[in-house]
Each structure stands twice: as C-alpha cells, then as structure tokens.
Amino acid sequence: MSELSSNQQSQVELQFRIRRKRWLNVGAVYLILILISFLFMGPFLFGAISSLKDNPTEWPPTIQTAQLSPRNWLGAFNLARQAGSGGLFGQFKAGKMVQLKVTYRFPAGHEVVLPEVSIPVRVAGSGQAALDLTQKYAADYLEVSAVEEIKRWTEGGAIYAEYQIMISNPSHFNFDIVPLNLKVPYQVEFVQGTLTPNNIERLGMVQSWKNISSGLIPYIFHNYDRVFNENYSRSTGRSLFLSWVLNSFFISIMRVITTLILAAMAGYVLARLKFVGQKLFFVLILFSMMIPAQVTFISNYLVLRDGVFGLSKMFGVNSLLNTFSGLIIQGMVSGSAVFIMKQFFAGLPRSLEESACIDGASTYQTFFKIMLPLAKPALGALTILTFQGTWNDFFMPLVIITSPMDKFPLTVGLLSFRIMYGAAGMAWGPILAGAIISALPIIILFVVFQKYFVEGISFTGLKG
Amino acid sequence: MKTRLLWGIMFLVLIISSVSQAATEIRIAGFGGNDQNIVEELIARFVETELAAQGVKIIYEPIADDYPRYILNALSAGTAADLFYMDIFWAKNVIKTGAVEPLDSYLQDSAVLSKDDIVTSLLEGFTVDGSLYGIPKDFNSLALFYNKDLFDIAGVEYPNSEDTWESLEQKLEKVVAIDQNFIGMALQPDFARMGALAYANGWEPFVGNETNLLAPEFKEAFAVYTDLKAKGLGLMPADIGQGWGGGAFATGNTATCLEGAWIIGFLRDQAPNLNYDATLLPKSTATGERGNFIFTVAWGINADSQNKELTFKVLEALTSPAAQQWVLERGLAIPSRKSLVDNPYFENETKEAQANKIVFIGAATGQVKPFSFKEYGGKWIDPINAALAEVMSGQSTVEQALATAQKRLDEDVMK
Numbered sequence: 001m002s003e004l005s006s007n008q009q010s011q012v013e014l015q016f017r018i019r020r021k022r023w024l025n026v027g028a029v030y031l032i033l034i035l036i037s038f039l040f041m042g043p044f045l046f047g048a049i050s051s052l053k054d055n056p057t058e059w060p061p062t063i064q065t066a067q068l069s070p071r072n073w074l075g076a077f078n079l080a081r082q083a084g085s086g087g088l089f090g091q092f093k094a095g096k097m098v099q100l101k102v103t104y105r106f107p108a109g110h111e112v113v114l115p116e117v118s119i120p121v122r123v124a125g126s127g128q129a130a131l132d133l134t135q136k137y138a139a140d141y142l143e144v145s146a147v148e149e150i151k152r153w154t155e156g157g158a159i160y161a162e163y164q165i166m167i168s169n170p171s172h173f174n175f176d177i178v179p180l181n182l183k184v185p186y187q188v189e190f191v192q193g194t195l196t197p198n199n200i201e202r203l204g205m206v207q208s209w210k211n212i213s214s215g216l217i218p219y220i221f222h223n224y225d226r227v228f229n230e231n232y233s234r235s236t237g238r239s240l241f242l243s244w245v246l247n248s249f250f251i252s253i254m255r256v257i258t259t260l261i262l263a264a265m266a267g268y269v270l271a272r273l274k275f276v277g278q279k280l281f282f283v284l285i286l287f288s289m290m291i292p293a294q295v296t297f298i299s300n301y302l303v304l305r306d307g308v309f310g311l312s313k314m315f316g317v318n319s320l321l322n323t324f325s326g327l328i329i330q331g332m333v334s335g336s337a338v339f340i341m342k343q344f345f346a347g348l349p350r351s352l353e354e355s356a357c358i359d360g361a362s363t364y365q366t367f368f369k370i371m372l373p374l375a376k377p378a379l380g381a382l383t384i385l386t387f388q389g390t391w392n393d394f395f396m397p398l399v400i401i402t403s404p405m406d407k408f409p410l411t412v413g414l415l416s417f418r419i420m421y422g423a424a425g426m427a428w429g430p431i432l433a434g435a436i437i438s439a440l441p442i443i444i445l446f447v448v449f450q451k452y453f454v455e456g457i458s459f460t461g462l463k464g
Numbered sequence: 465m466k467t468r469l470l471w472g473i474m475f476l477v478l479i480i481s482s483v484s485q486a487a488t489e490i491r492i493a494g495f496g497g498n499d500q501n502i503v504e505e506l507i508a509r510f511v512e513t514e515l516a517a518q519g520v521k522i523i524y525e526p527i528a529d530d531y532p533r534y535i536l537n538a539l540s541a542g543t544a545a546d547l548f549y550m551d552i553f554w555a556k557n558v559i560k561t562g563a564v565e566p567l568d569s570y571l572q573d574s575a576v577l578s579k580d581d582i583v584t585s586l587l588e589g590f591t592v593d594g595s596l597y598g599i600p601k602d603f604n605s606l607a608l609f610y611n612k613d614l615f616d617i618a619g620v621e622y623p624n625s626e627d628t629w630e631s632l633e634q635k636l637e638k639v640v641a642i643d644q645n646f647i648g649m650a651l652q653p654d655f656a657r658m659g660a661l662a663y664a665n666g667w668e669p670f671v672g673n674e675t676n677l678l679a680p681e682f683k684e685a686f687a688v689y690t691d692l693k694a695k696g697l698g699l700m701p702a703d704i705g706q707g708w709g710g711g712a713f714a715t716g717n718t719a720t721c722l723e724g725a726w727i728i729g730f731l732r733d734q735a736p737n738l739n740y741d742a743t744l745l746p747k748s749t750a751t752g753e754r755g756n757f758i759f760t761v762a763w764g765i766n767a768d769s770q771n772k773e774l775t776f777k778v779l780e781a782l783t784s785p786a787a788q789q790w791v792l793e794r795g796l797a798i799p800s801r802k803s804l805v806d807n808p809y810f811e812n813e814t815k816e817a818q819a820n821k822i823v824f825i826g827a828a829t830g831q832v833k834p835f836s837f838k839e840y841g842g843k844w845i846d847p848i849n850a851a852l853a854e855v856m857s858g859q860s861t862v863e864q865a866l867a868t869a870q871k872r873l874d875e876d877v878m879k
Binding site for chain 2: 057059120122123124125126127128130131133179181186199201202203205206208235305398402403404405412415416418419420421422426427
C-alpha cells in the first residue's frame with residue numbers, strides 16, 4: 001500500500017515536474033517574444049504617443065498626455081458641439097456660443113480677480129501659412145460675452161475659484177480656428193478646465209488654447225492635422241503631405257508591377273530555357289547584386305540625365321531627371337528579384353512543363369498559364385519586399401526628384417519637414433506625426449502579409 | 465520576335481509619360497523648407513509676371529541638406545542652377561573658384577538695380593578684388609531679446625540701448641535673485657554670439673594673416689561672456705535641454721538671449737504669448753562701443769549659365785523693392801535695400817516689427833563684421849566654440865582654454 005502510494009507519488013511528482021518544465025518553457029518563450037516585440041514596437045509606440053503631445057520633447061516623458069485623457073475628449077467634443085458642428089470635427093459656426101469652465105487656485109492672501117479673456121490673432125511662423133496675410137481671423141469677429149465666477153471654496157488656506165466663460169460668434173462667418181488666451185496674475189495657478197490648455201506660458205500667467213472648437217479628432221491628432229493642412233502646394237493648392245503619400249504609393253505600385261513582370265520573365269528564362277550565354281547572364285545578374293548602389297549611383301544619374309542614352313528623346317523628353325519615369329526606370333527590376341524568381345522556378349518540377357508541352361502549349365502559354373500561377377507565393381513575397389524597399393527608398397528619390405515639392409515621395413518630403421519645422425529650433429510634433437504616418441503602411445503590410453514575408457526571407461536567405 | 469518588340473515599346477510608352485517643354489528654363493537653387501515657400505511665392509508674384517513675355521520657365525530647386533557642399537559639387541560638375549544662394553559664411557570660397565559671374569557690367573546696364581541700393585555693409589562679403597559677385601537678398605544681425613515679464617516681476621528696468629555689459633549684469637543679478645528657476649541669459653557656446661563682444665572691444669579677427677585669441681580685447685570679451693555662467697547669471701541652452709538660445713528663451717524662464725530675427729518666427733509657433741522685446745546689444749564696458757555680426761545670403765549667377773542676361777533679369781525681379789516689401793510685410797526677413805529703412809512696417813507697434821527694426825539698425829551700428837572667416841569657415845570657429853563650451857562647463861579655465869584654442873588654430877587650421 002505504502003509502496004504503491006510512493007510509486008504514485010513519484011509519478012505525480014514527475015508529471016508535475018514535466019508540466020512545470022513545459023510551462024516554464026512556454027513562459028520563457030512568451031517572455032522573450034514580449035521583450036522582442038517591445039524592443040521593436042516600443043520606439044514606434046513611444047513615437048506615436050509623443051506625436052500626440054503638445055510638447056513631444058517634454059522631460060521626463062509621460063504617457064499621461066492631455067490628448068489621451070477622456071476628460072479632454074469629452075471637453076473637445078462638447079465645445080465643438082456647442083460651436084454648432086458635429087463634435088468629431090469642429091468649426092465655430094455663425095451665431096453660436098460656447099461655454100468654457102476653468103478653475104484657478106489663488107494662494108493665501110492673493111486677491112481673487114477674474115481672468116482676462118482674449119481671442120488672439122495667431123499667425124504661423126513657418127510654412128505656407130506664414131505667407132498668407134489675407135485670411136480672416138476669429139479675433140476680429142468673435143466676442144467674449146461673459147466671464148463669471150460660479151463657485152468659490154477654500155482648501156488648505158488657498159482660495160479656489162471656478163469661472164464660466166462664454167464666447168460667441170455674432171458674425172456671419174464660420175471659423176475653423178479659434179484660439180483663446182486667459183491671463184491671470186503672477187502666482188495664480190491654473191487647476192483644471194473643460195479642456196486642458198495647450199500651452200501654459202509666461203510663468204503660468206497665460207493659459208492658451210490653439211483651437212477651442214477643433215472637435216475631438218483634430219484635438220487628439222493636432223500634429224497630424226498640421227501635417228496635412230499647413231503645407232499645401234503653391235501651384236495646385238493641394239495638401240503637400242497628401243501628394244507625397246500618393247506619390248509614394250504610385251511609385252511603389254509601379255515598381256512592384258515592373259519588378260513582378262520583369263523578374264518573373266527573367267527568372268523563368270534563366271531557370272528553364274537553354275540559350276547561349278545563359279550562365280553569363282546569370283553571373284552578370286549576380287554581379288549586379290554584389291556592387292553597392294553607391295558605386296553605380298553617379299553613372300545611373302548620368303544615364304538618367306541623358307535620358308537613357310537619348311532614348312527618351314523618342315518620347316519628347318530630354319532628360320529623365322526630376323520625373324517619376326526616371327525614378328521608376330532606375331529601379332525597374334533588381335538582381336535579387338530575378339534571383340528569387342529563378343530559384344523558385346528552378347525548384348518547380350519539370351514534368352509540369354513537359355505535360356504542357358505534350359498538350360501543345362507554346363513557351364508563352366506554359367509560362368503565363370502554368371508556371372506564373374504556381375509562382376504566387378514567390379510573387380507575393382516579391383511584392384512585399386519591393387513595395388517595402390521602394391516605400392522606404394530615400395537616396396535615389398532625393399537625387400532624382402528635385403522640384404516642385406508636389407513631386408516628392410514621402411521620404412524626401414519628410415526631410416523637407418525637418419527644415420520647414422526646424423528652421424530655427426525644432427517643432428518635433430509634425431515631424432513625428434509625419435514619420436508615424438510614413439511607417440504605417442509598412443506596418444499594415446507586414447501584419448497582413450506576414451506569411452509571405454517569412455516565405456520571402458526563406459526563399460532567399462537575404463534581406464529585402 | 466515582333467510581338468516582343470511591340471510589347472517592349474508599348475511598355476516604354478507607358479512608363480515615359482511626361483511631355484517636354486520648349487521654353488527656356490532658368491533654374492534657381494536655394495534652401496528647402498521656408499525658403500522654398502517664400503521664393504516660389506516670389507517667383508509667381510514678381511518674376512513670372514515680369515518675364516512672361518520671354519516665355520521663360522523658372523524652376524526652384526530646394527536643396528534639403530548640406531547646401532554648401534551641394535553648390536560646390538554642382539558648380540564643378542556643371543550641373544549647378546543658373547541662379548543660386550551664397551551664404552556670406554562661405555561665399556568667397558565659391559567666388560574664388562571662378563564659377564560665379566561678376567555682376568559689375570550687368571549692374572551698369574541695369575535700370576532697376578545698382579550697388580547703391582543695397583545696404584553697404586552687406587556687400588563686402590561678396591566683393592573680391594573690387595568686383596561684386598552677389599546681391600544680398602536679406603540679412604540678419606544680433607539683438608538682445610528680453611522677456612519683459614521677468615523684469616517686471618523683479619521690478620528691474622528693461623535692458624536698453626544705453627546698457628553696457630556691466631549694467632546689464634547688474635540688472636540680471638536682480639532678476640535671478642527673485643526665483644531660482646529664473647535664468648539671466650541663454651549663453652550659447654558659440655563665437656556667433658560671443659564674437660560680438662570681442663568686436664565691441666575692438667578685436668580684429670585677422671591681423672595680416674594671423675588670429676590672436678590671446679589679445680586682451682578678445683580675452684576680456686571671452687571672460688565677460690563665460691563669467692556670466694560662473695556668476696550664475698546664465699546657462700548654456702543645453703543645460704536645460706534646449707538646442708539653442710531661442711529654445712531656452714521660449715521656455716519663459718530665460719530673461720535674455722542674443723539672437724537674430726530668425727527667432728521671431730520660431731517664437732510665433734512655440735511661445736505665441738511670450739512678452740518679449742528687443743534692444744541693441746549692450747556696449748562694451750571698456751570701449752563704450754557695440755559689436756555685431758552680419759549674417760546674409762546673396763544671389764549669385766552661375767558663370768557657366770546659358771542664359772546669363774535672363775538670369776540677371778530674374779535676379780532683378782527677386783530683389784525688386786516690391787518683392788522685398790512683400791517679404792518684409794510678412795516679418796520673415798529683413799530686406800537688403802536701403803530704401804526700405806523708412807518702410808511703414810518698421811513703425812508698427814508690434815513686438816515683431818520692433819524686433820525686426822532693432823536687427824535692421826544693429827547691422828549698422830558699431831563694429832559690425834560679416835560672419836565669414838576667410839577661407840577657413842567653420843574650421844576657424846570650432847576651436848573657439850570648443851573653448852567656450854569647456855570653460856562654461858567647468859572643464860577648463862579661461863587661460864587654458866584660450867591657449868589650447870590658439871594652438872589648434874595655429875597648428876591645424878591656419879598653418
């Protein structure tokens with residue numbers, strides 16, 4: 001009896017040990033995965049949170065930003081509703097009035113006075129907006145209709161007072177931007193308000209809001225709003241940032257198309273067809289992968305400058321510099337793409353083609369009808385790698401596309417942000433917002449197509 | 465075979481879709497960012513209307529990064545724009561390569577632009593062997609920007625044009641005594657700020673071909689500047705996590721900083737309510753004189769340009785009184801034409817207009833020198849900046865730091 005139980009006990013113990021080991025293993029794997037994902041996603045998430053802040057470089061950094069507080073969301077939503085618009089997106093409509101509450105702390109012995117309320121004129125210091133002097137300012141039309149004290153209490157010797165501020169728009173115009181300033185005497189402290197001020201300036205004496213009726217979305221994503229709305233093209237009037245995003249998509253998609261077509265055809269030819277110099281071609285293609293892009297960049301540039309040995313003159317174009325065509329042509333297909341496709345086709349069984357041949361298919365038919373559909377996984381991987389590579393490409397677009405700004409792809413556009421928002425000191429908010437937007441498509445692409453990503457890497461054992 | 469060729473050609477047609485234009489092109493190269501916005505607007509408003517009849521197409525090419533390297537490379541490779549920016553800091557290096565067209569003969573024939581129209585002190589930096597190579601588009605100089613609130617709270621008189629460094633120090637002492645968070649002055653460890661003090665003392669950066677950092681005039685200015693930190697009257701912007709004096713000033717705790725008009729646009733965005741004003745730089749306590757730098761960028765014409773006459777016409781339009789007035793009204797740059805001194809803009813009571821006016825006046829009072837250092841450029845400044853940073857961060861004394869800087873200048877830079 002006792003023998004059996006000890007046997008059972010050891011059995012249970014063994015099982016327990018096995019289970020414990022298994023759980024430990026699982027735990028370790030998850031821990032490592034969490035650490036790695038934090039390592040990779042951490043900076044992105046940190047950047048994403050910082051891009052929402054009024055002061056992205058605040059030190060020490062916190063995640064409790066005003067833009068992430070539900071209290072402020074409610075405030076921004078309600079203010080925009082009162083101003084006569086939907087709440088998510090706001091505008092101060094004609095004839096409307098909004099009500100704002102703020103609380104101040106007056107230190108003991110300090111006289112309690114009403115805050116001075118004003119709607120200032122704010123002119124942008126940089127960007128296209130700085131050049132436009134003809135815009136209508138809310139300051140010239142809106143009125144502060146009432147500033148009243150509604151509550152007062154004492155706490156710890158200090159007097160707290162809550163005020164209600166009414167701002168009305170008696171004009172016939174709607175205003176997109178309504179900034180607000182409140183001024184109190186020195187040492188009076190701002191406690192809270194319907195909406196947390198964007199800036200507390202002048203040693204705490206001035207609380208300023210960039211736009212009280214912006215609505216919820218522009219309130220949270222104010223830097224994104226700036227990125228899209230502050231920079232517009234002088235020639236077309238369209239948002240520059242939007243153009244850059246579209247350009248990047250256009251160039252990436254065009255390059256994906258050219259790469260898929262050319263790499264698939266070249267890969268098939270090198271893998272299957274027999275012709276004189278086949279080996280030589282393959283070696284040349286491999287060779288092209290071994291030369292760093294920096295080495296060929298000047299000759300590539302000159303070739304584009306002369307319109308690919310004057311060929312482009314047939315189409316009435318003297319030089320391919322500063323054209324999308326030039327940018328697409330110089331990266332039409334890469335050696336590594338051909339290599340991926342060649343390796344994939346070489347791995348497919350020959351019997352498929354032989355049976356197609358017996359059924360009377362020509363080389364083209366075999367390629368387009370039989371082989372290409374089979375190559376979907378490789379094409380998928382190639383699509384992602386090419387798209388990612390082109391989307392993130394910075395150097396060649398910087399050299400080839402020079403003007404106007406409408407033509408920039410996103411990467412080059414972001415560089416001009418650095419100068420635009422960093423002319424004298426940096427405004428990191430819009431720069432971060434732009435960077436986050438530029439990273440998003442790749443992240444989405446990765447999440448959706450991660451299966452192909454892994455396959456693509458396993459095909460080649462190379463980077464993208 | 466034929467189908468393949470056909471496919472190929474169709475593909476090329478698909479790819480190459482842009483259409484060429486027969487008009488003459490004038491290419492302009494300059495900085496990116498704000499400059500691009502301004503110049504493109506100027507081109508549309510003032511140049512294209514002027515040159516519409518000739519069928520000229522004007523293209524602005526913004527150079528996003530490292531402009532001086534770009535322009536030197538492009539000029540030697542023959543791909544440079546017809547008209548381009550030349551910063552006074554390195555303009556003479558470019559001019560001496562012979563790649564910039566002298567403008568004297570054009571100016572003689574011009575009805576709308578002459579040397580006499582431009583603020584005289586700006587031209588020196590672009591004159592080599594008596595010939596003028598660039599027309600300044602705008603300029604900047606240093607001014608003392610001060611935060612009125614801090615002086616009000618401390619009950620101290622604002623800094624004014626009568627102040628010497630000594631009397632300013634006394635005022636700052638009273639300001640920082642009020643609150644330990646108050647900073648008297650943002651002290652960038654940079655010759656581009658401290659140099660103004662040395663010039664005020666009567667120091668010459670080059671005597672013959674020598675630079676003497678150990679001269680008493682320089683040493684005294686260096687000591688005044690670095691002592692502000694030692695006396696607790698100032699901090700380096702980096703000490704409070706800021707990249708430059710303007711950043712420190714925008715926090716609202718800094719009473720004064722030495723900056724140019726470039727700070728104005730920055731403050732509009734970063735600290736729209738900052739209650740500031742500007743005055744001329746303080747006078748040297750010893751000489752009673754003021755010193756200052758001229759920072760300016762000029763338009764230069766490519767000597768290899770195919771259309772020099774037309775390019776000069778473009779230059780004329782870009783620097784016309786109307787164009788400069790347009791830029792001035794936006795408060796973004798200070799025009800280089802003398803006639804705009806009396807512009808009504810400067811009479812505006814706004815803090816921005818007043819600051820611009822002070823910068824305008826600052827460029828013509830006292831010992832004003834262009835911000836350029838022969839062919840040495842940044843290399844000449846580096847040892848001095850390093851010395852400033854060393855002394856202000858307490859790693860070295862004034863004597864040691866200056867001796868090291870002098871040695872570096874003699875042995876590495878000006879050998």
